[in-house]
Amino acid sequence: MGKERIEQVFQQRAAQGEKVFIPYITAGDPDQETSYQLVKALARAGASVIELGVPFSDPVADGPVIQAAAGRALAGGMKVAQVLKLVGRIRQEETVPIVLLTYYNPVLQFGLERFAHAAAGAGVDGIIVADLPMEEAEPLRAALDRQGLALIPLVAPTSSAERIGEIAATARGFIYCVSLMGVTGTRTGLAPETTELLARVRAATTLPVAVGFGISTPAQVATVAPQADGVIVGSAIVKVIEAHLAEPERIVPAVTALAEELMAALPSKQLQEV
């Protein structure tokens, strides 16, 4: 449970010479039932950790694709309590680690202790807060620590060595390296500063390191995966949901197919040995 479940999955994959694939979807996009089916399908397809977005009305770190997903989810009444309910439902059937991606405001509104307690009770394993600077993270980290949940920090290419060191010292679960500056969303190339950032973070921590932002194609996954322990893909997956809104029964198979394609691009020990 909790941060151990996240760290274990990275260890297990690493022991097999494999990388961790972390798909992101917004909880409640386009509705609760589809999110439930999507998480189950992604876990069964081989995703190692699921990143579940808590929809928020002012998602400043998100590009248009995930903003629109948040809009659809909010229109369906998805709030923190409903997200936790969804996780609880998933937990009855799946052991895959679940990490919530949220903004700080909904968590503050809910109450830090109450949130940590309810998240643990529902079966959440870790939390990423898109807009919580390290300097203000201590109260939430302490509340999550008391429940055994990981507060997973974000580091960016502009983070100084000193700052990366400070972030690494209090990190739990894994460290999320943002591959480039700006907002979430697919990009055509991979930013050159990604490689340098991953090397700097690796040198500063023994925790697993995952990379996300702008990764959308199998080729990009293949390029970046050897430099990290895990790869996070959000907007490319949410785009597939968006493309099938008129035929919702196609959403789960189409997302599963993309996830399988992206996972097939991860380097594996078997492939390297051939």
Ligand SMILES: O=P(O)(O)OC[C@@H](O)[C@@H](O)c1c[nH]c2ccccc12
């Ligand atoms: O969408 P992208 O470019 O694939 O990036 C991952 C991302 O979606 C997910 O981790 C995420 C969604 N919203 C965020 C806000 C901040 C940091 C990260 C995120």
